Amino acid sequence: xxxxxxxxxxxxxxxxxxxxxxxxxxxxxxxxxxxxxxxxxxxxxxxxxxxxxxxxxxxxxxxxxxxxxxxxxxxxxxxxxxxxxxxxxxxxxxxxxxxxxxxxxxxxxxxxxxxxxxxxxxxxxxxxxxxxxxxxxxxxxxxxxxxxxxxxxxxxxxxxxxxxxxxxxxxxxxxxxxxxxxxxxxxxxxxxxxxxxxxxxxxxxxxxxxxxxxxxxxxxxxxxxxxxxxxxxxxxxxxxxxxxxxxxxxxxxxxxxxxxxxxxxxxxxxxxxxxxxxxxxxxxxxxxxxxxxxxxxxxxxxxxxxxxxxxxx
Amino acid sequence: xxxxxxxxxxxxxxxxxxxxxxxxxxxxxxxxxxxxxxxxxxxxxxxxxxxxxxxxxxxxxxxxxxxxxxxxxxxxxxxxxxxxxxxxxxxxxxxxxxxxxxxxxxxxxxxxxxxxxxxxxxxxxxxxxxxxxxxxxxxxxxxxxxxxxxxxxxxxxxxxxxxxxxxxxxxxxxxxxxxxxxxxxxxxxxxxxxxxxxxxxxxxxxxxxxxxxxxxxxxxxxxxxxxxxxxxxxxxxxxxxxxxxxxxxxxxxxxxxxxxxxxxxxxxxxxxxxxxxxxxxxxxxxxxxxxxxxxxxxxxxxxxxxxxxxxxxxxxxxxxxxxxxxxxxxxxxxxxxxxxxxxxxxxxxxxxxxxxxxxxxxxxxxxxxxxxxxxxxxxxxxxxxxxxxxxxxxxxxxxxxxxxxxxxxxxxxxxxxxxxxxxxxxxxxxxxxxxxxx
Numbered sequence: 080x081x082x083x084x085x086x087x088x089x090x091x092x093x094x095x096x097x098x099x100x101x102x103x104x105x106x107x108x109x110x111x112x113x114x115x116x117x118x119x120x121x122x123x124x125x126x127x128x129x130x131x132x133x134x135x136x137x138x139x140x141x142x143x144x145x146x147x148x149x150x151x152x153x154x155x156x157x158x159x160x161x162x163x164x165x166x167x168x169x170x171x172x173x174x175x176x177x178x179x180x181x182x183x184x185x186x187x188x189x190x191x192x193x194x195x196x197x198x199x200x201x202x203x204x205x206x207x208x209x210x211x212x213x214x215x216x217x218x219x220x221x222x223x224x225x226x227x228x229x230x231x232x233x234x235x236x237x238x239x240x241x242x243x244x245x246x247x248x249x250x251x252x253x254x255x256x257x258x259x260x261x262x263x264x265x266x267x268x269x270x271x272x273x274x275x276x277x278x279x280x281x282x283x284x285x286x287x288x289x290x291x292x293x294x295x296x297x298x299x300x301x302x303x304x305x306x307x308x309x310x311x312x313x314x315x316x317x318x319x320x321x322x323x324x325x326x327x328x329x330x331x332x333x334x335x336x337x338x339x340x341x342x343x344x345x346x347x348x349x350x351x352x353x354x355x356x357x358x359x360x361x362x363x364x365x366x367x368x369x370x371x372x373x374x375x376x377x378x379x380x381x382x383x384x385x386x387x388x389x390x391x392x
Numbered sequence: 393x394x395x396x397x398x399x400x401x402x403x404x405x406x407x408x409x410x411x412x413x414x415x416x417x418x419x420x421x422x423x424x425x426x427x428x429x430x431x432x433x434x435x436x437x438x439x440x441x442x443x444x445x446x447x448x449x450x451x452x453x454x455x456x457x458x459x460x461x462x463x464x465x466x467x468x469x470x471x472x473x474x475x476x477x478x479x480x481x482x483x484x485x486x487x488x489x490x491x492x493x494x495x496x497x498x499x500x501x502x503x504x505x506x507x508x509x510x511x512x513x514x515x516x517x518x519x520x521x522x523x524x525x526x527x528x529x530x531x532x533x534x535x536x537x538x539x540x541x542x543x544x545x546x547x548x549x550x551x552x553x554x555x556x557x558x559x560x561x562x563x564x565x566x567x568x569x570x571x572x573x574x575x576x577x578x579x580x581x582x583x584x585x586x587x588x589x590x591x592x593x594x595x596x597x598x599x600x601x602x603x604x605x606x607x608x609x610x611x612x613x614x615x616x617x618x619x620x621x622x623x624x625x626x627x628x629x630x631x632x633x634x635x636x637x638x639x640x641x642x643x644x645x646x647x648x649x650x651x652x653x654x655x656x657x658x659x660x661x662x663x664x665x666x667x668x669x670x671x672x673x674x675x676x677x678x679x680x681x682x683x684x685x686x687x688x689x690x691x692x693x694x695x696x697x698x699x700x701x702x703x704x705x706x707x708x709x710x711x712x713x714x715x716x717x718x719x720x721x722x723x724x725x726x727x728x729x730x731x732x733x734x735x736x737x738x739x740x741x742x743x744x745x746x747x748x749x750x751x752x753x754x755x756x757x758x759x760x761x762x763x764x765x766x767x768x769x770x771x772x773x774x775x776x777x778x779x780x781x782x783x784x785x786x787x788x789x790x791x792x793x794x795x796x797x798x799x800x801x802x803x804x805x806x807x808x809x810x811x812x813x814x815x816x817x818x819x820x821x822x823x824x825x826x827x828x829x830x
Contacts, residue, residue: 169710189712190596191666198665210714212596250596275593 081379084197084204088215088255096259100223103368103375109146110370119382120149126180127153128171129207130187135342135366136207136217140184143373147382152180168192169199176200182381185209203380211245216376217341218251220369222259224361225296227368228337233260238290239281240322241300241349242271242311248341249300253279264290267300267322270311287322291331298339299324299349315348325351329359337361393815395419397432401440401776405447406747408765416445418772421815425768438810438820440776446746447764448480448773448811450753452650453547453626453698454723456482456513458504459497460489465703465793467501471510472826473701473723473792475818478775478808481512481754481762482701482723486523487548493518493529495537502539510818514757517541519560519571525551528560535567542758545572547626548673550608552578557612561621570648570756572624573612575633576674580604585714587660587675595663597713600675602630609633613640616647624756625649627700629674631684638693648756650698651685653729654720654798658682662798668709668716670798672702675718689748690740696753697745699726703794721792728804731779736805742779750775761814772815781807791824 081098082090091099109117125144127137137153144151156171166174172183182203185193190210197204208214226232237256243249243265256263257280264282265272272283284290291297302318312318319325324338329351332338338350338360346352354360398416403426405411415430416423425432456470465473467484474482484501486492492501498515505513517534521527523546534541544564550573551557561571581600586592588599609625613636616623628634628649640647654672659679662670670676688694702719709716730749734740740748754763761771785802787795811819818825 167707167711187712189714191713194666195668195712210596211598244593247596250594273593275590278590279594 085215085376085380086194086197086204086206087213088218088251091255091258093258096219096222096255099219099372099375099379100226102379103223103371106374106378107368107371109374110367115146116148117146118148119378120144120147123149123181123381124179125149125151125182125184125377126175127151128156128175128183128185129154130156130192131208133186133208135369136186139366139369140207140373142370143377146370147374147377149377168196172196172200176202182377205376205380208247210247212247213251214247215251216369216373217248218255219376220365220372221252221298221339221341222255223372224339224365224368225337228361229295232256235261235295236293237261237296237298238264238266238294239298239300240266240287240324242303243267243276243300244271244273245303246300252298253281257281266290268312268318287328291328294332294336296337296339297324297332301341301343302345302348319348323349323351324354326354329354329357332359339365342366393420395432395435396812396815396817397430397435397437398440398445398774398776398810399437401443401445403445403766404742404746405764405766406743406751407447407763408767410766411743416766416774418812418815421772423766423768423770423772426766438776438817440809442780443776443778443809444742445766446775446777447750447766448762448775448813449478449727449749450757450759450762451479451482451699451701451723451726452696452753452756453485454482454701455485455487455703455719457703458488458501463793464705467504467513468508469791469793470701470723471505471508471513472824473721473790474511475811475813476791476808476824477724478727478777478811479511479723480773480775480811480813481514481759483514483516483543483757485547486516486518486545491518491523492516493521493523495530495533498534498539498541499537509813511813512759512762514759515539515541516543516545516572519544519546519551520556523548525549525553525556528563531560531563531569532567535569541569543570543572543624545574545626547572547574549578550574550576554611554615558615558619561615561619565619565621568622570622570624571612571616572626573608574626575605575608575612576600577604577608580607585671586663587677589660589678591660591663595666600673602632602677602681605630605674606632606636609636613645613647616645620646622646623648627652627655627674627698628685628688628694629655629677629681631681634684634688634693637688641693648695649693650696651689651694652698652700653722653726656682656685656689656697657729657733658798666713667798668711668713669720669796669800671713671716671718672720673718686734686739689734690744695748695756697726697730697748698753699723703792704796706795709796719796721790721794721797724790724792725785725797725799725804727777727808728783728806729799731806732804772812774810774812775808776810777806777808779806781805783807
């Protein structure tokens with residue numbers, strides 16, 4: 080079942096994920112055509128409500144909606160405006176809904192913001208990243224990218240490296256991959272890999288070199304510079320030396336293994352500059368697939384067989 | 393002054409060692425007789441059939457928000473909530489604006505409480521000026537002023553500076569006053585929004601680990617041993633803290649502790665859908681912690697059940713989880729939650745529940761007229777409640793000015809029928825008696 084709101088990848092079982100990925104595969108051909116447009120969501124309005132600066136996710140959602148002929152509005156807001164000054168998240172959402180928005184794609188620095196929003200509005204809510212909680216569409220596009228290359232996700236050995244504790248991408252990817260039967264190992268400094276992550280069904284290692292040889296996918300997370308010093312790790316140099324994917328480590332990967340990254344990349348930190356340009360680094364393919372996966376979601380959530388959202392009002 | 397005959401109830405009086413069917417005659421503000429089938433000609437009868445007649449409840453920990461945040465609560469609305477919840481006395485926390493760190497503010501709070509007249513408002517004073525944790529507040533002046541402050545705390549945060557904590561404890565010995573701590577190490581909880589554990593990691597919310605609580609509790613117990621100061625641990629939430637208190641008491645230290653109804657009833661599972669009304673500090677913890685707290689209340693390690701009544705404006709609670717303030721309103725649900733979650737399942741006797749809600753907190757605060765015993769000559773501070781009657785929590789119907797409760801929609805046992813403050817009903821037949829308000 081495709082849920083009414085997509086807040087967490089937990090809401091999707093294997094069948095639902097497979098349906099989204101299969102649909103995305105069909106829709107991807109649209110993006111390769113000279114006329115990149117389907118009439119499916121004509122008359123629908125999708126609002127990108129972004130409380131954090133974002134280029135790729137917002138543009139990806141915008142393109143996805145436009146290729147399905149939906150009207151798109153972008154609302155860039157300042158998270159700090161909430162409470163202390165300006166309009167609250169709830170009032171902003173109500174205002175947009177009053178103008179007839181059918182779906183709210185929300186990016187917010189506060190974990191849970193999308194879930195809270197979904198309780199206040201009747202429009203469909205799609206979580207485009209909430210704090211350090213989840214980023215389900217990123218996980219879906221990553222699953223899609225892996226499945227395209229390997230044919231299946233079951234049994235795939237995926238190593239996710241970096242700041243697991245603060246990463247919404249890691250949370251959504253681990254849960255999605257485990258649902259699809261992949262074998263996930265999380266690697267990073269212990270300050271950034273809380274032991275509780277084992278309850279998600281992933282293994283934990285602090286030694287990248289010990290887990291690279293077997294990996295089908297080496298997924299690198301962006302290092303956030305604010306974790307420098309206290310409390311996460313001493314220097315970027317040390318981080319790169321211990322947990323960065325440099326040329327020597329990349330050379331040890333299996334011949335068909337992929338290097339993935341949600342972007343934007345820090346060349347020379349989590350990934351060496353030249354490694355990012357290797358053919359096995361499919362970072363741009365992820366970006367391209369993102370549009371198809373988001374088209375698939377919007378299509379299934381807004382345009383599928385069910386009654387259009389708002390139709391019952 | 394009207395005389396009242398409380399007829400047909402079951403008197404449960406931990407201080408007086410009574411649990412029997414008896415009428416209570418109240419005259420001139422004091423109890424004049426306790427016994428079966430009392431006459432009392434001319435007295436107004438208050439029906440207590442099927443109800444428990446208990447000493448008025450005493451809350452060690454309530455935030456009344458006045459002065460400063462009268463949009464969230466006032467001494468009048470907080471007093472009304474307290475009376476409606478069966479309370480006859482409460483200790484008002486000092487984290488107001490301005491902070492109650494001097495005699496003028498505590499006297500003002502005390503006087504406003506007396507003027508409202510629904511509940512005895514006993515102001516607590518801050519430990520440090522402005523609650524900044526840098527220098528002592530006017531401790532002696534507050535202790536010696538008309539308000540007679542007995543309990544001092546920087547509640548909301550722990551005092552980080554261990555040397556200052558030591559000096560404050562030493563100084564408070566002169567007044568036999570209580571050093572009360574909100575046990576959470578600031579550095580360990582900075583930026584945290586809920587108990588640190590599997591659930592916080594899954595929800596992507598920064599945690600407030602149990603260690604932050606029991607490290608400060610352990611430090612304070614050590615300093616209480618060193619200084620011989622009375623120490624009270626506010627809203628204990630972690631299993632390890634309960635054990636520390638148990639050992640401190642076995643050692644004979646003058647350490648007391650309280651737990652809140654929400655920590656006794658809920659775990660961090662209440663945060664699963666980012667319900668900001670369940671956001672509170674210290675945070676709701678695990679089932680293991682909750683069970684340890686219940687055991688601590690049952691064996692007396694935890695002396696008192698205190699509300700930590702913390703009203704917050706609706707628009708602030710209705711914001712993003714990470715921005716929402718922490719706190720839960722509790723004055724009107726404490727008795728019912730205790731009866732429903734502890735007494736009904738047999739985890740705590742009714743007598744012990746009333747001891748923790750009334751007798752013990754009155755003793756800790758040194759409130760002579762509260763907490764019983766219910767016997768002739770004693771001030772008639774009484775609560776009468778029907779333990780079997782049920783009600784559904786509807787936040788909008790509470791007397792508090794704020795509605796931030798995670799118990800909305802809960803069906804609870806225990807309905808307050810009458811509350812008497814020095815012989816005068818503040819609640820009568822379930823209705824607040826507003827005429828007493830000036």
